Amino acid sequence: MTEQSALLLRKQLAELNKNPVEGFSAGLIDDEDIYKWEVVIIGPQDTLYEGGFFKAYLTFPYDYPLRPPKMKFITEIWHPNVAKNGDVCISILHEPGEDKFGYEKPEERWLPIHTVETIMISVISMLADPNSDSPANVDAAKEWREDPNGEFKRKVARCVRKSQEMAFD
Template sequence: MTEPQSALLLRRQLAELNKNPVEGFSAGLIDDNDLYRWEVLIIGPPDTLYEGGVFKAHLTFPRDYPLRPPKMKFITEIWHPNVDKNGDVCISILHEPGEDKYGYEKPEERWLPIHTVETIMISVISMLADPNGDSPANVDAAKEWREDRNGEFKRKVARCVRKSQETAFE
């Protein structure tokens, strides 16, 4: 039985990331027999509130990848305007391709088949460093980020960072 194109592509991307790691994250399979479910560890970017954190997330790829984007969900608790309370990441690059029915995003900001795990992760790391408060997945975090960034928001993020360090290698 031949492997589907998506599996071949994912296998290639994983091999490439293992051969040439990208600063800020590492990636591997959750289960060696399933190329469609990855676990990533994201290191909180330097000079951000998330610095020092080690955040675990899962990427779940559709069978028709790269025509459609994977879903990304933080397993480690994280307080961020663009991550909803159950951990789902809301970022343009992971939105289905084509026109945004709300007119908020341009098609080129959304998923394109040229994206790879590396470009997704670079976007997510950039999102951690610079949240998009205009399109929040977590309205409470967005409100705190706008109104009390150096108070309550910073305290909650610091708690998540500490917790992530304690649970990173469980």
């Protein structure tokens, strides 16, 4: 299976290099390892994240695309669906099948037809539109619900500023 998944990932990387998708860029952390990618998400316009450069790692399992990659922000980001350690928690990255908690329909979860592009588009739309129903960061979710233009907005603005300073390190 390893060879197939490596081939598929190389193909997706080549495709993204040839036809970049607006809103993010992707590459390998180390040219020798096709299973570890670095992505940079540009904060979407007209959101609190606008102007930010958020770096994340995608780590693919050897049986990709049967199972989803893990995604972790390296740049600090304050968001209901991103755990404080940077782990991204959205349906599309959850293992396929039934959700034992009943929150998600199977078709909202990982499907082998997903690509790096569809993952990134989901993450970008998550930034624009947080889901505070099943938060990974409970504090951020609470602030987002109760006072999105107060403390929440201030913390996000701080992350955006920090991400801009780090982008050019």
